[in-house]
Amino acid sequence: MRRLLVAGNWKMNASKVMLNELLAGITANAPQQTDVVVFPPAPYLLMAADKLQGSSVKIGGQNLNANESGAFTGEVSANMLVDCGCDAVLVGHSERRTLFAETDTDVLAKTEAALAAGLTPYVCIGETLEEREANKTEAVIEQQINAVLNGLTVQQLAKCVFAYEPVWAIGTGKTASPEQAQQVHAFIRSLLAAKDEELALNSHVLYGGSVKASNAKELFAQQDIDGGLVGGASLQAEEFLGICNPA
Ligand code: PEP
Numbered sequence: 672m673r674r675l676l677v678a679g680n681w682k683m684n685a686s687k688v689m690l691n692e693l694l695a696g697i698t699a700n701a702p703q704q705t706d707v708v709v710f711p712p713a714p715y716l717l718m719a720a721d722k723l724q725g726s727s728v729k730i731g732g733q734n735l736n737a738n739e740s741g742a743f744t745g746e747v748s749a750n751m752l753v754d755c756g757c758d759a760v761l762v763g764h765s766e767r768r769t770l771f772a773e774t775d776t777d778v779l780a781k782t783e784a785a786l787a788a789g790l791t792p793y794v795c796i797g798e799t800l801e802e803r804e805a806n807k808t809e810a811v812i813e814q815q816i817n818a819v820l821n822g823l824t825v826q827q828l829a830k831c832v833f834a835y836e837p838v839w840a841i842g843t844g845k846t847a848s849p850e851q852a853q854q855v856h857a858f859i860r861s862l863l864a865a866k867d868e869e870l871a872l873n874s875h876v877l878y879g880g881s882v883k884a885s886n887a888k889e890l891f892a893q894q895d896i897d898g899g900l901v902g903g904a905s906l907q908a909e910e911f912l913g914i915c916n917p918a
Pocket of ligand 1: 841843901
């Protein structure tokens with residue numbers, strides 16, 4: 672039985688005041704039946720970990736460098752994230768792939784580094800509008816997920832969370848319809864099943880792309896959608912809680 676999992680990606684949005692207000696709002700009403708994780712920007716992780724002590728809400732980093740330490744100015748390692756109180760880290764978000772030229776090879780290296788440090792990698796995959804319109808959605812998804820499926824053991828994969836985020840739906844207000852999303856989620860689960868049946872049954876596959884309190888219930892009701900990776904709507908406690916508790 673996969674519990675509902677909702678993750679909030681704050682992207683490059685935060686201040687000390689905002690963090691205090693947002694986390695106070697979320698923790699005051701975090702639903703027991705949903706696992707909740709927030710991904711604040713790196714400079715705020717320690718403060719977030721402090722605020723979330725004693726709460727069921729977990730925190731994660733938005734990115735990591737696959738190297739352990741050294742001359743990588745501006746970068747953050749997996750062990751630093753752990754040291755700051757993180758449980759998880761986003762890997763391969765489409766903004767990282769597009770704006771920072773991250774490749775499938777980088778995604779695998781980062782996922783391995785995260786796992787080695789004991790973090791849960793949230794491996795993000797998704798097609799662009801151009802790719803969808805050219806009927807390449809499944810080919811793109813397969814290529815992106817195969818980078819990790821072929822590079823990791825079943826035991827390692829069992830510690831990952833997968834997020835399907837159609838690029839055309841991220842931050843655009845255009846959500847995939849529940850049927851469109853379910854179709855791709857079922858395809859992702861079939862790829863996981865080809866690797867290992869148990870892995871497919873137990874893995875969380877989240878949907879991301881303009882999830883809001885008003886559309887979360889229908890999306891999360893789909894058989895293969897186990898929760899959401901939420902950007903914009905995770906910046907307001909009430910809206911985010913409406914997604915975490917979509918009943
Ligand atoms: C995201 O950043 O992963 C995301 C899905 O953003 P939004 O919810 O704003 O579309």
